[in-house]
Amino acid sequence: MILSKIYKNTLLILATCLVLSACATKKQVVTDIEGQMQGDVYTGTETVEYLADGVPDRVFFATNETILTTASRETLRAQAAWLRKNSNINVVLEGHADERGTREYNLALGERRANSAKDYLMTYGISSDRISVISYGKERPVDAGSNPLAWSKNRRSVTVKAN
Amino acid sequence: MKKNLFILFLIFLIPNKAFALIEVDITRGNLNPLPLAVSPLSIDDNSKKSFENILKKENIGSEISIIVENNLRTSGLFNPLNKDAFLQAPDIANLKPRFEDWNLIKAQALITGKVRYVDDKLRVEFRLWDVLAAKEMMALAFTTVPSNWRRVGHIISDKVYERLTGEKGYFDTRIIYVAEEGPKTQRKKRLAIMDQDGANNKFLTLGNELVLTPRFNPTSQMVTYLSYFKNLPRVYLLDIETGTQEVVGDFPGMTFAPRFSPDGKKIIMSFAKDGKSDIYTMDLENRLVEKITNHPSIDTSPSYSPNGKYIAFNSDRSGYQQIYIMRSDGSDVKRISFGNGIYGTPVWSPRGDLIAFTKLHKGKFYIGVMRTDGKGERLLTENYYQEAPSWSPNGRVLIFYRETKTNAKGEGFSAKLWSIDLTGYNERLVETQTDASDPSWSSLLSN
Numbered sequence: 085m086i087l088s089k090i091y092k093n094t095l096l097i098l099a100t101c102l103v104l105s106a107c108a109t110k111k112q113v114v115t116d117i118e119g120q121m122q123g124d125v126y127t128g129t130e131t132v133e134y135l136a137d138g139v140p141d142r143v144f145f146a147t148n149e150t151i152l153t154t155a156s157r158e159t160l161r162a163q164a165a166w167l168r169k170n171s172n173i174n175v176v177l178e179g180h181a182d183e184r185g186t187r188e189y190n191l192a193l194g195e196r197r198a199n200s201a202k203d204y205l206m207t208y209g210i211s212s213d214r215i216s217v218i219s220y221g222k223e224r225p226v227d228a229g230s231n232p233l234a235w236s237k238n239r240r241s242v243t244v245k246a247n
Numbered sequence: 248m249k250k251n252l253f254i255l256f257l258i259f260l261i262p263n264k265a266f267a268l269i270e271v272d273i274t275r276g277n278l279n280p281l282p283l284a285v286s287p288l289s290i291d292d293n294s295k296k297s298f299e300n301i302l303k304k305e306n307i308g309s310e311i312s313i314i315v316e317n318n319l320r321t322s323g324l325f326n327p328l329n330k331d332a333f334l335q336a337p338d339i340a341n342l343k344p345r346f347e348d349w350n351l352i353k354a355q356a357l358i359t360g361k362v363r364y365v366d367d368k369l370r371v372e373f374r375l376w377d378v379l380a381a382k383e384m385m386a387l388a389f390t391t392v393p394s395n396w397r398r399v400g401h402i403i404s405d406k407v408y409e410r411l412t413g414e415k416g417y418f419d420t421r422i423i424y425v426a427e428e429g430p431k432t433q434r435k436k437r438l439a440i441m442d443q444d445g446a447n448n449k450f451l452t453l454g455n456e457l458v459l460t461p462r463f464n465p466t467s468q469m470v471t472y473l474s475y476f477k478n479l480p481r482v483y484l485l486d487i488e489t490g491t492q493e494v495v496g497d498f499p500g501m502t503f504a505p506r507f508s509p510d511g512k513k514i515i516m517s518f519a520k521d522g523k524s525d526i527y528t529m530d531l532e533n534r535l536v537e538k539i540t541n542h543p544s545i546d547t548s549p550s551y552s553p554n555g556k557y558i559a560f561n562s563d564r565s566g567y568q569q570i571y572i573m574r575s576d577g578s579d580v581k582r583i584s585f586g587n588g589i590y591g592t593p594v595w596s597p598r599g600d601l602i603a604f605t606k607l608h609k610g611k612f613y614i615g616v617m618r619t620d621g622k623g624e625r626l627l628t629e630n631y632y633q634e635a636p637s638w639s640p641n642g643r644v645l646i647f648y649r650e651t652k653t654n655a656k657g658e659g660f661s662a663k664l665w666s667i668d669l670t671g672y673n674e675r676l677v678e679t680q681t682d683a684s685d686p687s688w689s690s691l692l693s694n
Contacts, residue, residue: 199522228431228657
């Protein structure tokens with residue numbers, strides 16, 4: 085009887101531990117993703133490089149989307165301002181897609197994403213002569229992961245100095 | 248009595264559907280395959296020595312019969328019996344089989360043959376026997392250069408397959424594909440070509456630039472593909488024999504998703520500019536370019552019907568990728584995929600009655616087929632990621648590529664070629680030296 089009671093208690097304690105630890109890890113993962121994604125658009129900074137101080141080099145997209153988010157437009161305005169100041173610099177916009185689509189469609193999607201960034205730069209006074217566009221489709225992911233966070237980092241248009 | 252075997256075969260070919268209802272995975276590729284014996288091709292001592300010198304193969308007769316055996320086995324339709332059980336010597340069997348002996352080991356068909364070295368050439372004769380009827384069904388002989396010995400095995404396989412199924416074979420064929428190496432974030436990709444069974448693998452590009460989606464022309468001598476040479480993604484043409492490469496889609500933008508027209512005279516491809524992808528054709532003789540679709544959406548992955556009158560493609564004009572068909576001049580565009588999910592990479596079957604496709608639904612990728620009006624959708628295989636089906640020349644088998652899911656650290660990525668029968672059975676890994684993707688199946692090289 086006593087033995088079994090102890091046994092039961094231990095079990096209970098063990099179970100509580102398990103539940104607690106499960107909660108802890110789960111919570112952590114959720115906040116991680118929450119901190120780095122809005123909807124399914126990447127909002128983190130882990131992969132971002134800078135063209136100059138305060139000028140991020142890339143913008144991110146939702147699945148299957150080419151629409152620029154508020155944050156993306158802010159990034160592109162900073163890029164446009166920097167390009168206006170450095171009128172000798174030309175750029176290549178590299179459009180990318182995540183791995184969850186067929187290769188050929190993703191090539192087109194990457195091209196469309198880069199062009200949506202290009203259009204925005206042009207409305208802020210950057211001549212199309214200074215911007216070229218290339219799509220890599222899903223061929224050049226920055227994150228090799230097979231999860232929503234990795235995919236969100238890979239759906240991007242990156243502005244790269246061409247000279 | 249010849250009919251006997253034929254009837255057996257009919258029973259064996261048609262009931263796939265019936266079996267599909269009751270059988271599950273266990274029977275995949277093993278639906279009562281026809282037991283048959285491939286006797287090693289007999290060879291005299293002098294010929295044996297000559298070939299040993301030239302080809303460095305101890306017994307070319309048995310090497311060829313092994314090729315035949317492997318081909319027939321991988322088709323899933325035949326069960327080549329273990330040679331240890333054979334009672335009759337190869338040379339005598341080829342003259343006149345003792346049918347009782349072959350019957351005893353339950354062989355229903357028997358392949359025998361003879362190899363000889365004649366005037367620096369390889370001369371092969373082979374016979375196909377109906378064991379139950381005790382009759383010869385077919386006898387053929389041919390001569391070729393010794394280095395062609397593997398093709399001899401493939402041609403014999405094709406002849407046997409055709410005689411026993413009533414359909415052309417697909418063994419004397421090649422696969423062009425993209426060989427992949429290196430980490431997922433920096434994949435090195437090269438064009439590669441190999442025999443259908445994985446032999447004679449050859450890399451066609453060095454891997455200095457990214458290459459994608461190679462496709463054969465109807466005679467399988469030319470390949471069209473996408474190359475990032477000088478960082479300009481363009482459609483290229485490659486002559487396999489000479490190695491000559493030339494750019495064909497040199498427009499100010501990206502050209503991609505190329506395929507040949509069924510007469511081999513045109514290349515159909517997508518051209519992306521200013522965020523818009525449309526379908527174009529280029530006449531290879533006069534380089535005349537024709538715009539086929541004109542829509543603000545993404546139109547890509549075009550594929551001609553075998554008679555050249557229609558084009559299947561995928562477009563996101565409805566909001567998501569779906570499959571459409573149109574006349575070859577771009578008129579009469581009709582959406583044909585209406586199932587749940589996203590549809591892409593339509594490829595018209597060589598028989599003209601089916602379209603193979605990739606489907607994404609609820610996070611899973613499927614390879615499937617539907618009729619050309621979009622009805623009769625059948626999903627053949629489900630996986631984490633797979634796409635880009637390509638038909639065997641007889642329209643019985645599809646080859647495609649499959650990628651694995653990586654773990655939390657981004658490790659464990661691989662890309663491999665797989666094949667599956669149109670029936671949904673006989674799913675097989677196609678062995679390649681490196682990782683592989685974007686396979687394209689050639690036409691039959693002989694005939």
